[in-house]
Amino acid sequence: MKHEPRPGGDARLSGSGLTLAYDKRTITRDLDVVVPDGSFTVIVGPNACGKSTLLRALARILRPSAGSVVLDGEPIAGWPAKKLARTLGLLPQSSIAPEGISVADLVARGRYPHQGLLRQWSKEDERVVGESMAATGVEALADRSVDELSGGQRQRVWIAMALAQQTPLLLLDEPTTYLDIAHQIEILDLCARLHEEGRTVVAVLHDLNHAARYATHMIAMRDGRIVAEGEPAEVVTADLVETVFGLPCRVIDCPETGTPLVVPAARTRTPALS
Template identity: 60%
Template sequence: MTPDDPSPAEPARLRAERVTLAYGDTVVSRGLDFAVPDHAVTAVIGPNGCGKSTLLRALGRLLRPAAGRVVLDGRPIRSVPPRAVARTVAVLPQSPQAPPGLAVADLVARGRHPHQSWYRQWSSGDREAVAHALELTGMLDCADRTLEQLSGGQRQRAWISMALAQETDLLLLDEPTTFLDLAHQIEVLDLVRELNERHGRTVVMVLHDLNLAARYAHRLVAMSRGAVRAEGTAEEVLTPELLAEVFGLRCAVVPDPVSGTPLVVPVSAHDTAPAHGAAATGGGSVRAGPADAPAG
């Protein structure tokens, strides 16, 4: 079943306003608007190199826009001190790195740095926050193990624990399921859903698996060539026409037999796509993208 779509009654706490994002002379996005729906899980989808990770970096104050601004709680994020931002927004980058031999508890403790200063060092409150983060992610039993001793899913849980230890309301996760097998992907995304539903976290995550994005996110944002091409529920965004435009992908879209959310079935050159709008077996409809979909 599609997650309920929280409808924000007031402007989003975190948003990008007409931002131009670039690395040196290479412009990734120009005049981009993006609002993070509060209290929801948002999945950003799109082909490689379309600007998804760059947008997340800008939202987390890791990249300064060349033009426009990112706004956090009504203030330009560049005017907010970095420690204050880190107490509100936690960013988990793609493929994070840690020194060899680092224990899980020590990694998670790094999430407390934004709450510390020269006159306020490690405290009982920090210890409680670390323990609570490990408990939320089911990692208490692994606290003394090193990252090298963990499975892929456990490592991702450890990194998410570090982000949770920051005690922020907003979580930005860049491809949190990368390099994980399917079982560990489900494990991590179940955790993301739980953090949203039971603990009120607002989450934005970049995902490549369209079907998992449909199953776990309230809102989908489809990007292509640095621009937002569509946003809305999975049913509104994952259409054969849009997937052909954004990914250059011929596909059929059918109901997921487990969740009821849209299930994207790619059509290769060796397959015979069902006729557009043909009836599907088992209810619902099968919708196939146009045969002359543009190359991606």
């Protein structure tokens, strides 16, 4: 299914004045964020800076203490659950599958938002589930129990379920967790294809070079604040990397893609004792 961006690139998803907290611990305060429609937006920043917290708020998993998230011009808090699940898909950072469920059955749950009294399981649902498993390389695991899988295999199954929702907006919290380098690139290439087909993709990534390579729009966070945003070439500079991550580095052009490539400064070696 091809999803057409809105005319003029207007943002479908945004947040204003967001104060986000867990119990009494405030993570962000009065935060404004706009996800450009049709973008591949990547949120980066050091651990515990608020990246995943912001993504949870955009997906209506976390209710803001103040401010609001708006989707298609309406506060997301008022959206009916099934309508929201047909519009916005989420891959959380950690997911728990029902005990004993098979891979195929878990991926099929991504079709639930499309079911109803007058629309039961169909050949179209079967096709979408098969394509989602093929796209993430888990079709050979269809009959296996999710409990039996490795961390990387489970991660790809959860991504397949998110794909099966066929939502125009897809939010991914660290989608490359548990994956080796080859599977990381496969998943990010898949995300890039989904973006090229018209989906708006938002991902939290730890690897700054991956973020710079794939993003069309980057948001850099530190201490619950957005400190920079824009195209990767505008955001990923040596000064910003040192400010946000505390890492002295050089930023060069990637020889493969021309995107920014962060090269950490060499460690200063101490003289050997004689």
